[in-house]
Amino acid sequence: MKKIAIIGTVGIPACYGGFESLVQNLVDYQSSDVSYTVFCSSKSYHLKQNTYKSAQLKYIPLKANGISSIPYDIISLVRCLRIKYDVILILGVSGCMVLPLFRLFSRSRVVTNIDGLEWRRDKWGKVTKAFLKFSERIAVKFSDVIIADNQAISDYVKSEYNKDSIVIAYGGEHAVINDAVISDEKSDYYLSLCRIEPENNVSMILAAFANSRYKLKFIGNWNNSEYGLLLKDKYSKFDNIEIIDSIYDIEQLFILRNMCKGYIHGHSAGGTNPSLVEAMQFGMDIFAYDCSFNRYTTEQNAHYFSSSSELCKIIDEMEIGNIPKNGKIMSGIAQYRYQWSIISRMYEDTYK
Template sequence: MKKIAVVGTVGIPACYGGFESLVENLTFYKSEEVTYTVFCSSKSYKSKLQEHNNAKLIYIPLNANGIQSVVYDIFSLFKCYFLKPDAILILGVSGCCFLPFLRLFSKAKVITNIDGLEWKRDKWGNFAKWFLKKSESIAVKNSDIVVTDNKAIEEYVDEEYGIRPVTIAYGGDHAIRNIKVQPSTDSYALGLCRIEPENNVEMILESFSKSEFNLKFIGNWNSSDFGIALKERYQKCHNIDLLDPIYDLNILYSIRKNCSVYLHGHSAGGTNPSLVEMMHFQVPILAYDCSFNRYSTDNMANYFSSSDDLIDIINSLDFDKLNANALSMFKIANEKYTWLNISEKYEQLF
């Protein structure tokens, strides 16, 4: 039996983002050949379980995100020395500056998922970008296996560092729920993401402000000056409904299930969890035109690269093409983006 320690997430039960959903489902679908120990942020859990999905949970009294994430990850890696796992699965590169020291006193194999070129994100300042790029370099050079979640990042790692990583995406079938949904009488497009510049939220809102097609957009509008400004500017548009984050999965499922088309504006990262989740709903995908999104959708979605592109698509919706798009997305999702398949691939690495 392989003992695996997981470092770099807020923790489980999943309550935050993509890496947390990954660990939630790795532990849920695990075979009898693997045991997991997952490091969790005590700051994020009022109720501190000892186990979840038969995984042992260890709490660190620090935030897993923001500036504290570096110390949080380093402290977790240090504690791995005493756990003596067979392998350490590191998710993200924040604390990987500690890896050269870890390798001096630990025999555990290191598998690092470097995430989606975090240092390129617009939200970081120059020092943070430099630090994350340096951490990425250290992670790649000091890991036994590097994991990427998208072929575009695989190619980047190969070209940048001369190392061929293993590409494993995310599952999305956990978003499908076994409940009946009352069909909507209205047609609407749906957007769902963190409200950040690289997700092209402004481009999408600007396009729909010039259209009569309805848009529901779910996001953390009040978490930044950028989001607040967008909300003030576009909430007055009669066809745009800006919704705060929805944590009730049944309500979210209903909104996703009833949408006519899904808008994916992410331009950074790799295989975005929100995209592969929506591919399981068999709805047409309009995605920002970048290599990450094209790889994720096998070049079979519809793509836009500007507000004008998106306006043209919206104003001349070809429902035969959109239906073909939806069927293709659903087929790809079931072939590539199911959690049982993803869990088996990670266990093969272990």
């Protein structure tokens, strides 16, 4: 049995984002060939369990996100030296600056998921972008295996570093609770869900519906930034737009996804996005911002837009039947690509 240490996340049970859901499902679907130890942030858990299912949990007394993610990941790596793990699975590149030194003292196989090209994101300043790019370069050079969650990222790694990587995305069937039946009868609204950041083209989507007769429910963390507050104030005045604060309850999200007539995905960065993969499970029509990440995720079969007017036009055309619906195709792709049993097996193959 191989001993695997996972570092770089808040921890499990999942309480934050995509990487945390990934780790929880790796544990849920693990084979008898592996044993997991997961490093967790003690700042994020009031109840500090020693185990989650069959996984051992180790706690670091720092936050796992923001600037503290750097020492958090470094301390996790140092603690990995105390036990001879067969494999270190690193999620993200924040602490990878110390990988050259770590490799001098450890014979563990290092598998790194470099995430979604964090250094390209508009929200980071020049210094942060430079650091993340440097960390990415070190991660690629000193890891035995690089995982990319999207083919576009894999292509970038090959072009930038002349190194092959393995494409492994995310599962999404957890969004369909308790094997519930997906409704064929849909309501009259479209749905969008994301962190309220400019790179997710929130204003573009809102402007499109402000100029249409169709209903939109938009879920996000509107109160966390000046950008979100301004958009919330401006567009909550429209009768056909419902601004909804973040929802983390999976049952509430299931109801909203199950009944919506289409999902609007505005993400322009970050590789394969879990919220898109989750939406595809429901057989709803998908409208995605036109970028290589989203085209690879949907296998070129979604409806794509790059402006408010284009989104309006595409929805109008689909509503009157001039362009085909794509929900069944999206569901089919999700069934053979974005299932956790498949993802878990692919990760375990990288440990060999």
